[in-house]
Amino acid sequence: MSTTEGPDLASSFDRVAAEYDAARPSYPDALFDAVEELSGVALAGADVLDVGAGTGISSRALAARGARVTAVEPTPGMADRLRAVSPEIPLVRGDGNALPFRDSCADLVSYAQSFHWTDHGRSVPEAIRVLRPGGALALWWNVKDRGVRWVAEQSARLAAACPQYHGYRPFGESPQELSRFGVRVVTATLRWERRTPVETALLDQTSRSYVAVLDPQARERVLAAEREALLAEFPDGVIVEPYLLDLTVALPEGRP
Ligand SMILES: C[S@@+](CC[C@H](N)C(=O)[O-])C[C@H]1O[C@@H](n2cnc3c(N)ncnc32)[C@H](O)[C@@H]1O
Known part of the structure; x- marks a missing residue:
């Protein structure tokens, strides 16, 4: 794993699957345009392995673009x-560290918000192994834009209240470090917004691994503080969440 998160955090998703599916943002169409552009893989008709699929948010979006x-x-x-x-x-x-698939069976291996849970030394060679010639590995993360004041304040509150709070750090230094696996690395960042009711924004927090592992009283305290702060910022109860969507595409060298 490339972050400081531990196995208990990864398994915490199991307890919050319903909240996760109901509250996490999906991905804008522009992301899939960028995946196609950077990878050279047309999604319609492509065989895609969506790894760390969770409840299927990313898998459904890929299928909506015509991918198998x-x-x-x-x-x-x-x-x-x-x-x-x-x-x-x-x-x-x-x-993802030991994909249960034969060699050369996929046009795209995708990891939506999930690549940081893997051991890159194993998951990248595994992705390369299962990709057909001309295939690509696509990794992306939706991250709230901490350049926006209220998001920075929320991050500071959560860091203070949740011992296992972790910032967004999917790579040690930069996505270019993946080039050690013999891939060409290309990246893009997209901006987008989600408007969502405060209850959904709180459910989203409930599904975060660092909140899910809190004891029930601590979790209630965190969520009550978040409700108060969000309603102070958005009195009509509709939260405007600014997102940066970081996309990294790794192209195995030697592709035709
Ligand atoms: C944040 S969720 C992302 C779910 C989905 N892709 C989405 O877009 O919402 C991360 C997922 O990665 C899974 N995961 C954790 N460790 C993994 C591993 N080693 N290989 C594959 N998936 C893993 C978790 O179980 C969880 O479902």
Whole structure:
């Protein structure tokens, strides 16, 4: 793992699958345009392995673009939720560090908000192994823009209240470090906004791993403080969340 998060944090998703699916933002269409542009892979008809698929937010968005998506998810709670809400999407229980697929079977391997949970020394060679010639590995993260005052204040509150709070740090230094695996790395950052009711924004916080691992009283305190702060900032109860969507595409060298 490239962050300071531990295995307890990763498995905490299991307990909050319903909240996760109901409250986490999806991805704008512009992201998938950028994936196609940077990877050279047309999503319509492409075989995509969506790894760390969770409850299927990213898998559904890829399927909506015409991709033939197989969702890959290690934890039972998230996988059960995915099966319940998106039975049409094939699901394989598996780990990005040891993909349960044969060589050269996919046009795209995607990790939406999930690559940081893997051991890059294993997950990148695994992705390269299962990619067909001309295929690509696409990694992306939706991150609230801390350049906006209220987001920076929220991050500071959560860091103070949640011992396992972690900032966004998917790579040691930069995405270019993936080039050590013999891939060409290209990146893009997109800006977008989500307007969402305060209750959904709080449910989103409930689904964050560093909140999910708190004891119940501490969790209630954090959520009450967040409700108060968000309503002070957005008195009409509609939160305007500014997002930066960081996309990294790794292209195996030697591709035609
Ligand atoms: C933040 S969720 C992302 C879910 C989904 N891709 C989305 O866009 O909302 C991260 C997911 O990565 C999964 N995960 C954790 N460790 C993993 C690993 N080693 N390989 C694959 N997935 C992993 C977690 O179980 C969780 O479902």
